[in-house]
Amino acid sequence: MEKVLYNEKILPLYYKLGMSWEGLPAIEPGQFVMLRITEQVDPLLRRPFGVYKILGLGAGGQGSEGSEQGIEILYKVVGKGTKLMANLKPGYTVDVLGPLGNGFQPISKVGSVRQNQRIIMAAGGIGIVPFYLLAKNYHLSSISLKLLFGGRGKDDLPGLEDFKKFGIDTAVSTDDGSMGKNGLVTDLLKKELSKKGDCVVYACGPKAMLKAVAKMAEDADTPCYVSLDNAMACGIGACLGCAVKIRGQGSGVRSQKSKAFSPYKMVCKDGPVFDAKEIAWEEI
Amino acid sequence: MEKVLYNEKILPLYYKLGMSWEGLPAIEPGQFVMLRITEQVDPLLRRPFGVYKILGLGAGGQGSEGSEQGIEILYKVVGKGTKLMANLKPGYTVDVLGPLGNGFQPISKVGSVRQNQRIIMAAGGIGIVPFYLLAKNYHLSSISLKLLFGGRGKDDLPGLEDFKKFGIDTAVSTDDGSMGKNGLVTDLLKKELSKKGDCVVYACGPKAMLKAVAKMAEDADTPCYVSLDNAMACGIGACLGCAVKIRGQGSGVRSQKSKAFSPYKMVCKDGPVFDAKEIAWEEI
Amino acid sequence: MGRDIKKKSEVRSQESGEKTPRTGKPDLSVNIAGIQLKNPVMAASGTFGYGEEYAPYLDLNRLGAVVVKGLSLKPRQGNPPPRIVETAAGMLNSIGLQNMGVEIFIEKKLPFLKKFDTKVIVNFFGDSIDEYCAVAKVLDGADGIAGLEMNISCPNKQEGWLEFGTNPDLTFRVVSAVRKSTKLPLIVKLSPNVTDITVLAKAAQDAGADVLSLINTLSGMAVDVNTQRPKLGNIIGGLSGPAIKPVALKMVWQVFKTVKLPLIGIGGIMTAEDAIEFMLVGASVVQVGTVNFIDPQASIKIVDGIEDYFKKNKIKNVKEMVGSLRI
Amino acid sequence: MGRDIKKKSEVRSQESGEKTPRTGKPDLSVNIAGIQLKNPVMAASGTFGYGEEYAPYLDLNRLGAVVVKGLSLKPRQGNPPPRIVETAAGMLNSIGLQNMGVEIFIEKKLPFLKKFDTKVIVNFFGDSIDEYCAVAKVLDGADGIAGLEMNISCPNKQEGWLEFGTNPDLTFRVVSAVRKSTKLPLIVKLSPNVTDITVLAKAAQDAGADVLSLINTLSGMAVDVNTQRPKLGNIIGGLSGPAIKPVALKMVWQVFKTVKLPLIGIGGIMTAEDAIEFMLVGASVVQVGTVNFIDPQASIKIVDGIEDYFKKNKIKNVKEMVGSLRI
């Protein structure tokens, strides 16, 4: 059971939840935790949330602010679980399972990227979450970072100020034009991909956006990794509930361990981050 | 939706919950309300609670302290609903249905009581609840009041100090002897019933205690009213869930409206206070 | 009538009755088997008393119909307490069909209900085919009743205590007999405690039912580990509330695909969204039960919520919704 | 053996095995059909993967047994997503029995499980009697398997897709055939989606089952009112979790009164109290399913809680508890 340190509304539907975590393990950008917020049986299942920030010194010196070790979750209120979360107060306890899943491939492992290394982070709304830790990993390196951040309106760009503080080069789009460019994050991506130099695209957001991003990256012959968010029960690969259809033989980056080919991978265990080429987008 | 004014732990398992209530209706001692504490479906049903105090000026000038109109609930944490209640904080809202049921008969309507009128209130643990308003109704009258208050131990005598403040003549018993007489509230009652003069017994507490009290009162030919606490779903006589078996023909104080005799009455609507002679104690 | 009705799904509810819908306001009315309802929301039997109990808490005129507590020929005393126990997102009840009998109902309770602009549906049962028919005949003669709902989840005293509603042959026989005993629209309420509810639905349809309502409670039990006793006086009770909604939805969907009769969906409905789920899988009308205990105004909130949903989704009337699940 | 055993209830579990119980420490061991379990708590099939997934989160050695995800002869790909959806106090799953096939299981997964001091029960299924028998034969030859659990909630491809577990004749035939294909203790897992589960229980008993486990999931459905689509890719799924506990308890109680075999109670168990409810109505052993997702340590907490309950209530062993409901 972890202790709630703060739970702060940052935008009408978005909150930042800080939790202490003794003996905090190392966490990769893109990994997530499963939270249980109530002892009641409604809501019944844990809810998955990406790790937005590391608090305190963190394992591997990842941490940034505050002194107590812990993590910060950035979440959007969408249903009954997140509504309950919004009522959490400092001192309440939360049950955290994690960190879980595989995060984004470090750029060093993305084979085809050789020169003028550039990372494009494409985030849609709450899809911003994995990019804070990712940006933190690279912003002092030689790799150039670009954040493309799209939302419905200016109230759907949670955490934008955190990236500004970092000094990350950021382009913003909104569906309603209330901030940044009027349009979709894919409009921004198109421009970005047309620039010279090898790059890799990391994307997180609604499925329709990821599908479009994957297509654009494939057309541009650019490596692309996407973080999916299927509904989950166990979060650890046991229930086979979070299945995502993958393309036929010989596609995946991660090896297929069993002899029998299964057309499904588990978002919680094999993902949530996948090589975009692995996913059978036509069935999503 | 009523606003929580305070929610104060008074003993390890007992709390006082103050709620505002605009346009507070008149409330008889012994009446109850049904509370809904969560929007989740666990716990699902409302929970019944007696009204302990009236706050503010109250309807009919019943109120006592504070300025905001409302009620105070005195409750014991026994299960999941009351555990959730213990987390309520000022400003939270609670959904209140009531006041419901029939309270204690005013002594003026208790036919056989003529001279040296005396009310004996026999309370077991949380069964103290209806007696605060009852005592308030009589403590400035010519009727003499006696509270017999039993609990498992000294931590099971919630609200005792409120009655002391009132100057109500009180005798206390505990099963473990940690306060008052070592024994049961029925031991106190025996002594009290042996005194001279007409009296009426009002009792509230666990079923076993009420059964014993009813027997003693019947043997002493003393009018006795008991407040029952069967599990309830609707609280308004619609579900027929809170049935209590009553004795055969011609017993009840309240008339039987339908031609067909039903051996059951509804605690929520016909009670929760019953003439002890009405109840088929042998089946309880 | 000039209204543009999309033939989106099979049409179960008959022509809607409101002749001149206010512009922009969706038409919530629905007609099932000649019962013209102002909206598709009924209070379920056993959870709303005889209407009277709830009258102080909501405007009965706003309901499509009130289905009263199940009636038998003679008064019944019901089961020994405890009769109710809460379970996870549900409750068990073993009321045991306590009621005042059909005649006292007509004399004492019906007059009150008749004063309201809502339909009165009378739920009834028997422990033999004869009793079912006798009750139906008495009700047939009464004024102010819009329709009958037969509860067939009752054991047949004459034939080995087998439940009428779990055996297609018994279902067929009891429904056929009742059908001959009344001219009122006949709703048959199906039990979910069966291997294949479509078989029972077909039996009821073949026997002349006008409408099917489903589901009644699931059979269940709860134990007190402190006393080592059953929590219900009757040991076994009926499970209702949100816990059973998935089971109910699936059964309505199956029955919708099997029979032609209009359906009334019941089981765990708490909100307008829940009601709409039932309509999407094929219910022309819904009944709300357990939620009445939790929020006496729930049924009206559901009516309003359905209207909002219709507006938001530009749905003109109930018919357009019913069974329009996209698969 | 000199232990003073009260003959309080019918004895279902065979003689407890722990020879010298520590004084004051209740004996949680139980032997069903020759499978000696250190305690009466198993992880339910499909909710615990192949044990491996949960090994980082709890000490597998503390469990009575692990029942692995259902296996078929050949690998199965399972149903299209979405495969899970939460419902009120429950969840629907339509995994569709995705699995790697029995041979890969034996090669890749069984060796890991064998390392632990817990029993391995293999859940399996088929879509024909032949497939059931073929899987059982393969498992019969493997080392390190304590028993088999047959999931009969599967449609029979050869005979009109009727579920094996909903028809007593099919149940009898498939269980009889499997009985001949293996020498391992045979647990038959019953489906709750039937009119009278005791009929199926008897069929399984007559066909040679050693133990019955119940219940599997209830059939259910959920609809997304925003998209007007079913929430599951497969439309229909299986309901599990606390919502179904009352139904499961009642079925275990009914079956306990009907057959002589030891029973494994399953359905909505979250806590030790829930497990004890099942034991009181007749389960010698319980399986915990959905709760593993919510609290990976739940099964161990349940073991500890049962021990505490035994101590508090001066219960010496499992046998004393089983079916000891006071009515």
Ligand SMILES: Cc1cc2nc3c(=O)[nH]c(=O)nc-3n(C[C@H](O)[C@H](O)[C@H](O)COP(=O)(O)OP(=O)(O)OC[C@H]3O[C@@H](n4cnc5c(N)ncnc54)[C@H](O)[C@@H]3O)c2cc1C
């Ligand atoms: C790996 C992963 C990481 C995630 N990280 C974050 C994060 O950092 N911050 C954050 O706010 N959210 C995140 N999510 C989504 C988050 O888990 C859901 O928003 C949450 O579970 C909703 O719970 P609820 O009870 O409020 O909603 P519910 O009442 O369960 O559902 C409300 C609505 O949300 C939809 N919904 C439920 N779960 C999901 C889901 N997993 N994906 C998409 N829609 C869903 C439902 O279909 C429904 O329409 C993540 C999901 C995954 C799988």
Ligand SMILES: Cc1cc2nc3c(=O)[nH]c(=O)nc-3n(C[C@H](O)[C@H](O)[C@H](O)COP(=O)(O)OP(=O)(O)OC[C@H]3O[C@@H](n4cnc5c(N)ncnc54)[C@H](O)[C@@H]3O)c2cc1C
């Ligand atoms: C008319 C009436 C007035 C009441 N007034 C008060 C009051 O003023 N203060 C107060 O603290 N309590 C009062 N009660 C009892 C109170 O309603 C229960 O304690 C409460 O409903 C328990 O809810 P829970 O969710 O915490 O317990 P649950 O989780 O529902 O149950 C926990 C345990 O309590 C038992 N229990 C549940 N309901 C009742 C009940 N109604 N009576 C006895 N045992 C029960 C259960 O069997 C179980 O063992 C009153 C009950 C009635 C009917």
Ligand SMILES: Cc1cc2nc3c(=O)[nH]c(=O)nc-3n(C[C@H](O)[C@H](O)[C@H](O)COP(=O)(O)O)c2cc1C
């Ligand atoms: C306390 C109670 C009493 C009931 N009595 C009856 C009844 O008399 N006749 C009947 O057909 N159904 C009866 N039912 C079943 C309901 O009408 C309804 O079918 C069931 O509760 C499922 O709906 P719900 O989940 O909305 O409650 C009763 C249900 C409850 C909870």
Ligand SMILES: Cc1cc2nc3c(=O)[nH]c(=O)nc-3n(C[C@H](O)[C@H](O)[C@H](O)COP(=O)(O)O)c2cc1C
């Ligand atoms: C995700 C999931 C997968 C399941 N897979 C199987 C299975 O492969 N074989 C089987 O017999 N039961 C399977 N079950 C049923 C469970 O073993 C158990 O019978 C059911 O979930 C009820 O128990 P619970 O309420 O404790 O979960 C599965 C259940 C769930 C939730």
Ligand code: FES
């Ligand atoms: S959530 Fe259970 S396998 Fe992914």
Ligand code: FES
């Ligand atoms: S609680 Fe419904 S009748 Fe009393």
